[in-house]
Amino acid sequence: MPHDAALAELTLLLGDRLSRSKPDLAQHGQNETWFPETPPDAVAWPETTEEVARLVAICARHGCPVVAWGAGTSLEGHxxxxxxxxxxxxxxxxxxxxVRPGDMQAVVQxxxxxxxxxxxxxxxxxxxPVDPGANATLGGMAATRASGTTAVRYGTMRDNVLALEVVLADGRVIRTGSGARKSSAGYDLTGLFVGSEGTLGLVxxxxxxxxxxxxxxxAAVCAFPDFAAAVEAVIATIQSAIPMARIEFVDETVARIFNAQSGTAFPELPHLMVEFHGSEASxxxxxxRFGEIAEGFGGLGFDWATTTEERNRLWRMRHGAYRACIAARPGSMGMVTDICVPISRLAEAVAETRADIADLGLQGPILGHVGDGNFHAILxxxxxxxxxxARAKEVTRRLAERALRLGGTITGEHGVGVGKKGLMALEHGEAWDVMARIKRALDPDGILNPGKVVEVSQ
Amino acid sequence: MPHDAALAELTLLLGDRLSRSKPDLAQHGQNETWFPETPPDAVAWPETTEEVARLVAICARHGCPVVAWGAGTSLEGHxxxxxxxxxxxxxxxxxxxxVRPGDMQAVVQxxxxxxxxxxxxxxxxxxxPVDPGANATLGGMAATRASGTTAVRYGTMRDNVLALEVVLADGRVIRTGSGARKSSAGYDLTGLFVGSEGTLGLVxxxxxxxxxxxxxxxAAVCAFPDFAAAVEAVIATIQSAIPMARIEFVDETVARIFNAQSGTAFPELPHLMVEFHGSEASxxxxxxRFGEIAEGFGGLGFDWATTTEERNRLWRMRHGAYRACIAARPGSMGMVTDICVPISRLAEAVAETRADIADLGLQGPILGHVGDGNFHAILxxxxxxxxxxARAKEVTRRLAERALRLGGTITGEHGVGVGKKGLMALEHGEAWDVMARIKRALDPDGILNPGKVVEVSQ
Structure with a gap:
């Protein structure tokens, strides 16, 4: 068996918290999307930072790959x-x-x-507040720089992680950042590890x-005659500095699927779902004010809610969209795209993407975080x-080119993993080599989540 | 002369935009604080990215140091x-x-x-919105991860730089980030270059x-019986999610100095200065709401302003504080400290610092960005x-130890330069070595702003 020597030492360290049983390997070889089942050689359940450090040191000595696992909900094979x-x-x-209430901070594993x-x-x-949809772990969310529905108001993981403890590739333990709200004390290592997908260290x-x-x-749901009008309403709202806590979009296909499955009667039009947080008055x-702006851009069929129960009813279409879409085509699996563009180019990006999906004979309802310029097609x-x-991969390739042509990015919140790695050179050019240099500097033997994010053999 | 070969090539590239004249060298060897005059061997005024790239490539070939210069207002000899x-x-x-109004972005040099x-x-x-006080350049502000009075509402340079063009140490030009509001496409290079003080690349x-x-x-100014009460008022305001655009603190010494010089009659007590941005109503x-909270903690002598003229009058004490303090001791220069701590520990940090300054027989009025937990003593x-x-350096050393003991950082916004370098190991431990590894990976010959931020000989 590969890595036998390393695994023998790890068993001494962890006892029955190191497993090589088939079901455990199979469970940790699964993913939520289209990647083939990929069981590892072993699964470890450490309980302390010191155990993680020792584990990594053992693996480093033997050249055994180490891959962090949170809830297994990532979408690019991370x-x-x-x-x-x-x-x-x-x-x-x-x-x-x-929990530090005065400082509004929490320290978590x-x-x-x-x-x-x-x-x-x-x-x-x-x-x-960061809410990527799935009930992901905080470690996984930091690793992929996750965001989701509330980023328009509260920011992404980049904005909400103040400090980290990280086990490096040689087993050393470092701390980055502090409890201060800001710092100028050297390179932003916290920001570097957030989004590094376990390739530079284990959080x-x-x-x-x-x-x-x-x-x-x-909260409110309203329909628009077309998506461009909805985006114009959102841009005007942002420019008026009205703080939206959430501003989500689903297309008419999602509305139709949802009506068919749930017996609702939403108009089969693009919808915006919006939420405001504040005092009762604000x-x-x-x-x-949002209602006024939205009506000016053709928003109609407003449905407002203030109680939790009513809000949950309103948000059901958005929250249930992924499952509803998958169920709409029995026996299907989803490949979820994830480009993010400047909001002024969002309507154009969505229109071209719909045309591509139709061209290639695929089904792909679209939804997204319109305030961020980030949208997903669920292929x-x-x-x-x-x-x-193969045709779905062609859609994602065209999406990446589109994102870059419009001044955006190939992934707004899902990350690179292996799924987007082939597109990284397209986005970053020589800057991708800078990432590889950093990877080599911090993990010279390439044991941390090898094959993801960067190409170190360059 | 050192670097003659490099400078000869640079003259061919830049003509009279490369100067070795004494006045130019002297002007670019000055600083606003206590570091000795340090003229370089030459000053270059490039006009394009391509010129910067060629300049750096020439310097790389000859091992000639390259130091970026904005407005020369930094405080740690950067x-x-x-x-x-x-x-x-x-x-x-x-x-x-x-300027991209729909996306609320600007691209600047x-x-x-x-x-x-x-x-x-x-x-x-x-x-x-980022306002560090000095009329610094945007390049310099990015380099030091500057912030200042508005960070409590709008964030620091870390939060307000979306993308960069950077010339690397070998003269290659890369782009980091994009026009998208967020991205998960690999390591956050934008965040890495922001705050790297010209040691990893030239923006x-x-x-x-x-x-x-x-x-x-x-806007409002109000006095408090003591600083701890003022901090409690600010914490309560933050917890109530009342969005302050600015919340500044000056101590009673600043109030006294300002009264003496400007004929004002502020109570000789700690003061808060606060500003709110929004609609007329909000x-x-x-x-x-802030007024109610502040009164509950003993705030008194409220002076409110809504017109620009009245606001400028109110803010004069804060904006003029640095110059007023320096003028209060004729012939003096300022050494400005800069720790940042969790806000729950701010009152304690300020009280101990005042005791230190008095102990060591120095004068050092205190002011700061109380919403961030960041304060400055102007020694x-x-x-x-x-x-x-020597005694002032002892104050800064004790401040650094205090900041770390309280869970904060040795510099909230001024950066490391050479002034804080001796304290970096104290804050970061092994993580400082990670910074050095990144420096070596991106600038193996150490030509970019050598001697700053990291210790590469480790």
Missing amino acids: ALAFAGGVVVDFARMNRVLE PGITREGLNAELRATGLMF TELTLRLHGQPEAVS AAEDAR LLERGNAGEL | ALAFAGGVVVDFARMNRVLE PGITREGLNAELRATGLMF TELTLRLHGQPEAVS AAEDAR LLERGNAGEL
């Missing part, structure tokens, strides 16, 4: 051990270590999920920026249909 | 050529290249100052995030008094 080795599952490092964290924060009046602790639970929340005022692919997969 | 070589003055690369930029933006309804273009000019602004409402030192300088 956590799959394509080169074999050990998957490090952080499920047993899932505690809130400290990487294996806690965002829902778990918010459940623990509920009584404090504070919340961690073992995160200090997070928290936000107050809003006193009041108001949330109401923000909602009123519905028949499992095992190589032709469809 | 732009002084301690190892000789060429200072690159970006004064002729000072244009706004593009590094030599434009923040006041110059905002003057050009005035008619667009947009603004660039030749910046894409900045703009913000709407507020429809309405309201700015007034925010101000009202007033007699020019040429070696004993006072």
